[in-house]
Amino acid sequence: MTVPTKKGYGPFSAERRIGVLISGRGSNLQSIIDAIRAGRLDASIAVVVSNRADANGLERARDAGIEAHHLSPRAYADRDAYDRAIANLLQARGVSLVCLAGFMRLVGRPLLDAFPQRILNIHPSLLPSFPGLEAQRQALGHGVQVTGATVHLVTSELDGGPIVLQAAVPVLPDDTVETLSARVLIEEHRIYPEAIGIVLSGEWTVDGRRFVRAIPS
Numbered sequence: 001m002t003v004p005t006k007k008g009y010g011p012f013s014a015e016r017r018i019g020v021l022i023s024g025r026g027s028n029l030q031s032i033i034d035a036i037r038a039g040r041l042d043a044s045i046a047v048v049v050s051n052r053a054d055a056n057g058l059e060r061a062r063d064a065g066i067e068a069h070h071l072s073p074r075a076y077a078d079r080d081a082y083d084r085a086i087a088n089l090l091q092a093r094g095v096s097l098v099c100l101a102g103f104m105r106l107v108g109r110p111l112l113d114a115f116p117q118r119i120l121n122i123h124p125s126l127l128p129s130f131p132g133l134e135a136q137r138q139a140l141g142h143g144v145q146v147t148g149a150t151v152h153l154v155t156s157e158l159d160g161g162p163i164v165l166q167a168a169v170p171v172l173p174d175d176t177v178e179t180l181s182a183r184v185l186i187e188e189h190r191i192y193p194e195a196i197g198i199v200l201s202g203e204w205t206v207d208g209r210r211f212v213r214a215i216p217s
């Protein structure tokens with residue numbers, strides 16, 4: 001059985017197997033694990049991959065009984081070979097949606113081509129404001145009064161793909177990078193599992209930059 005999907009890239013399998021790529025702490029990975037456990041997200045995590053050996057998220061995955069690997073970029077000839085290795089592993093595990101959760105690398109062609117419109121990322125700002133590194137520091141430096149979190153489809157444009165879901169967070173006068181990041185993180189943990197569920201429903205299309213959800217009949 002398959003679920004409905006947008007035109008072009010074929011349906012998601014009914015198993016809804018996702019792969020999660022991480023580099024560090026893994027709190028967003030944990031929010032996905034928790035949402036699945038609580039029955040708020042109908043999916044399973046097939047595999048977790050980290051580019052760093054010391055990523056705490058690897059432990060979170062193993063504690064949850066999820067297959068987890070460290071793949072070191074240094075073991076591969078170049079960026080493309082590394083991305084191909086990740087794509088091969090994800091495909092071998094039957095993954096149909098890839099979720100970047102604090103994965104601190106640019107996603108290259110081999111991975112994008114293996115999972116067209118099938119890679120999600122979470123970013124700690126209201127994109128298109130403050131793409132790239134240290135989004136919360138950028139927001140504070142700019143003096144914005146509202147920032148937030150964004151889940152988007154990954155394209156070759158850094159933090160520039162179609163926006164699936166956003167949440168706004170107030171910036172308070174005495175905020176530091178730490179206090180603001182903590183407030184944004186609460187929203188990240190809320191919207192990432194929700195966005196994954198939306199994407200896995202298959203009831204959407206992409207129109208230029210826009211992620212367009214189907215109107216329920």
Ligand code: GRF
Nearest residue numbers: 025026027028102122123124
């Ligand atoms: C999060 O703020 C996420 O938005 C950004 O990197 C951070 C990762 O945190 N892309 P964690 O590893 O999920 O705890």
